[in-house]
Amino acid sequence: MLQSAEAQYQNTHVSARVRGMKSRLFSRERLEDCLAQSDIRLIIDLLLQSPYAQEMAESLTRFSSVDAVEDALSRNLSRTFRHLLRLTKGHLERRTSLFLMHWDLVAVKALIRRRHRPSASAEEVFTPIGANLSPEQFDRLSKEPTMERLIGQLVAWAPEICSPLLSAFREYRDTEKLAALEEALDHAYYVRLAERFRSSSDPSDQQFARMLSMYIDLINLRTLLREKRRYEQRLPEGVVYDTHCRGLQRRLLPCGTIDGTRLRRLAWTQDVATALELLAPTPYHALIDGLYQFVQSGRFSTLERILHGLIIADLKKTARADGTGFAVLMHYCWLKFNEILNLRMIVRGRAAGLPVGRIQEELLYA
Numbered sequence: 102m103l104q105s106a107e108a109q110y111q112n113t114h115v116s117a118r119v120r121g122m123k124s125r126l127f128s129r130e131r132l133e134d135c136l137a138q139s140d141i142r143l144i145i146d147l148l149l150q151s152p153y154a155q156e157m158a159e160s161l162t163r164f165s166s167v168d169a170v171e172d173a174l175s176r177n178l179s180r181t182f183r184h185l186l187r188l189t190k191g192h193l194e195r196r197t198s199l200f201l202m203h204w205d206l207v208a209v210k211a212l213i214r215r216r217h218r219p220s221a222s223a224e225e226v227f228t229p230i231g232a233n234l235s236p237e238q239f240d241r242l243s244k245e246p247t248m249e250r251l252i253g254q255l256v257a258w259a260p261e262i263c264s265p266l267l268s269a270f271r272e273y274r275d276t277e278k279l280a281a282l283e284e285a286l287d288h289a290y291y292v293r294l295a296e297r298f299r300s301s302s303d304p305s306d307q308q309f310a311r312m313l314s315m316y317i318d319l320i321n322l323r324t325l326l327r328e329k330r331r332y333e334q335r336l337p338e339g340v341v342y343d344t345h346c347r348g349l350q351r352r353l354l355p356c357g358t359i360d361g362t363r364l365r366r367l368a369w370t371q372d373v374a375t376a377l378e379l380l381a382p383t384p385y386h387a388l389i390d391g392l393y394q395f396v397q398s399g400r401f402s403t404l405e406r407i408l409h410g411l412i413i414a415d416l417k418k419t420a421r422a423d424g425t426g427f428a429v430l431m432h433y434c435w436l437k438f439n440e441i442l443n444l445r446m447i448v449r450g451r452a453a454g455l456p457v458g459r460i461q462e463e464l465l466y467a
Contacts, residue, residue: 108191111190112426116424119185120429127151132444135148139451144170144447145169148444153174155177166452167448170444170445171445174445175236176236177441178231179235179236182231183232185434193305196305200431202233204230205232206286206290212243212251212255213252234259252267266285269285284354287320294313299311308419308427309427315415317354317355324349324352325353325376326377326404328349329370329373330399333373350369359383374392384415406442409465410465439465443464447460
């Protein structure tokens with residue numbers, strides 16, 4: 102699709118500004134400098150001399166130690182995303198707002214998980230606040246006393262993506278399955294937008310659609326591997342294998358990059374190891390590196406970090422091929438989010454007294 106001279110200028114201008122922001126991200130050496138500090142106070146001192154200085158100083162007036170760092174990281178990410186929105190106009194602003202809503206959806210899911218299980222630890226519900234949901238709104242919504250009240254407030258805040266929660270709530274109320282709510286959100290955002298943008302003639306729209314499709318793959322693989330592991334452990338008891346596979350197949354989202362035939366085969370595999378073997382011809386063969394930890398712990402976080410790395414690598418390749426395309430902005434945002442996760446892992450790991458090598462294994466240098 103031919104772009105107007107104004108749109109081409111804006112794309113070039115925004116891409117140049119984003120590259121300048123990218124240059125201020127932490128290098129590997131700077132991350133390892135934080136990792137080398139044995140005291141959280143020393144890490145905070147380093148953050149007070151970094152692009153996180155403003156948020157870190159603000160957070161220290163309300164919190165201390167790890168809590169202050171996490172609050173600062175979350176607020177910095179939100180402020181960064183809001184700055185990106187201010188840089189854009191017209192169609193680019195609308196596309197950017199939709200893209201950044203990915204992190205708002207992460208925040209919405211965290212709110213729902215907290216309400217579903219209020220006793221969940223901070224490690225399980227850390228929330229990188231996005232561009233459209235402010236930290237103040239998040240704090241207010243987190244105080245809603247019931248799931249029904251929370252869903253009502255979320256629908257009022259963002260009806261475009263949260264309205265499906267109303268019908269999904271009936272299933273959640275009857276079954277207490279959190280997946281009913283989360284999958285309704287995934288369909289409303291990832292599937293709907295992937296369908297909308299992948300048929301566009303605009304290369305930047307297509308780049309956005311591909312990122313959405315790769316994240317759909319992440320969601321599907323998380324569902325598949327978690328449920329395969331649960332079945333291997335015979336949880337829940339008494340579920341017939343065919344029933345398990347058919348139910349699993351129905352839960353998988355369309356519009357990912359993994360073709361439907363392979364997804365069906367994945368749903369009907371006997372175990373996690375066989376499922377990963379089926380991914381050998383795809384970019385997701387790299388998941389085999391995290392198989393042992395997943396099987397031992399049941400935590401998907403290691404595999405999720407590998408998938409994040411694949412999304413970042415794909416965006417990097419596209420951004421290099423199209424220096425003024427939307428992938429430039431998306432690549433930066435994923436790098437920024439990855440930096441936040443790395444810093445959080447360092448701070449939490451050092452506070453818990455974990456060995457440096459153990460923390461380093463969890464970091465993703467992108």
